Amino acid sequence: MATEISNVGDPARSVATLWGTRRLPRRGPRHSLTTAQVVDAAVEIADGDQDLDRLSMRRVAQALGVGTMSLYTYIASRDDLLDAMLDSVHGEAVERLGEPDHATWQDGLRSVARAGWDLHMRHRWVMQVFTGRPPLGPHSIAKYERELGVVEGIGLTDVEMDAVITLVHDHVEGVARRRVEADRAVRRTGIGDEEWWRAAGPELEAVLDPAAFPIATRVGEAAGRAHRAGQNPEHAYEFGLDRLIQGIEALIHRRA
Amino acid sequence: MATEISNVGDPARSVATLWGTRRLPRRGPRHSLTTAQVVDAAVEIADGDQDLDRLSMRRVAQALGVGTMSLYTYIASRDDLLDAMLDSVHGEAVERLGEPDHATWQDGLRSVARAGWDLHMRHRWVMQVFTGRPPLGPHSIAKYERELGVVEGIGLTDVEMDAVITLVHDHVEGVARRRVEADRAVRRTGIGDEEWWRAAGPELEAVLDPAAFPIATRVGEAAGRAHRAGQNPEHAYEFGLDRLIQGIEALIHRRA
């Protein structure tokens, strides 16, 4: 009738979970866990897997030595768990960002990018979490504050400051995703890069006319060589970051 | 959250499927379908859903009026199907890219970005497909060739040409992903943006001290206003693209 019973996806509860401000009940049995314990266990499993696909509520419960359904006392759903995991590792990233003592905003942006890169490398599942709503946990907000700090007062509007941070994130996340996803494919299939090309190469050669795609063939081979030499993520990361910074410099100089 | 890894089976077969070069058997019953029909049906369903989560083999089979397991005659796995879907819509994107008749490489990059944006808006699931291996379908390669064409001969190395195209893709995909993922959250929860903030807002205000995060609060509110005014994806898209282009210009000018 008038009221909706399901508390699934209740925004207020999700926010309260993130901030650890859910009221503790005064009656009933003692809690055998905390939300933080659940989140930490999940992070540990995801770190080990380097993947979110195999992170199941059952495995988290098993790791904690409780029944699967007991987790739902501490977290409303798997989606909420993912949000909480993200906020948790963002806290770590803020610590590693350190004090904002950069001589220039360029240095600041480089350290923002580096912190993002480290985050993705230490927790190789964060690029798999998609939050439909802005992440409003304490650590995510703290991270955002720190990041915005490096572009404060350099001549950008508020909306542009947000856009710059987002731009850096998208670049770093893209490079990290390609790196991690490639590893994941190798791990999942048990087929290494070299073996994969040995198997797919002949088929491709039989079917692809290099003359029809001259640039793609040439550039693809160059990129492949760089990849095999292990210099691809590094170069892509640095090259992209340099372009972003120079693009922002151009805007600021034009305005000055 | 939704991360789908594709490309996990027999490499040679996967490539052959993409190129439509699998040999047809000479004995046995007639085929009632083609691989292309399966792929088209899957694309249609994913387009309708604007999501890959609910794309199941059962639904594809039902749409085609065949048994679920019959699909496996034409496609090795769901992952291979995702790869084939991606290559299929890349073909569409190449058509829409049109002839490479741009006066400047800047215009060229803008049209590459625009084509990418259109692709993500017309098929709001492509950002959910993660290929662990490079996508080697005919249309993906054709798209790559066209894209590289706009930065050919402007003073970049081969590896840099690849990096530039990737940079533009990551930016466009990031903006598109945020846009689509927000819609998806609304659709999945049945809770609109406004309603969500009405529910989560009080909890957040009770817990977040604006003085502790002054820049985040100010910038977040500005970004929120822009978002509500519907100008956020547009602005982020244009702003980011401008920065990228100017960053590349800076590199080229320095070398000239």
Added chain:
DNA sequence: CCATACACCGTACGATGTACCAAGTATTTC
């Protein structure tokens, strides 16, 4: 003509997230 090689697809298996409910426990109220 029939052995062969295949297409079709029903059934089954091991996963998943989580709804529901019975049973047990601590606190509050009388």
Added chain:
DNA sequence: GAAATACTTGGTACATCGTACGGTGTATGG
């Protein structure tokens, strides 16, 4: 002290997923 209350715990169950397996029927090559 007893009863009512408000919890936690976690077993069971359900819908849904990708796909392995194998039976059945069909077109073709020898």
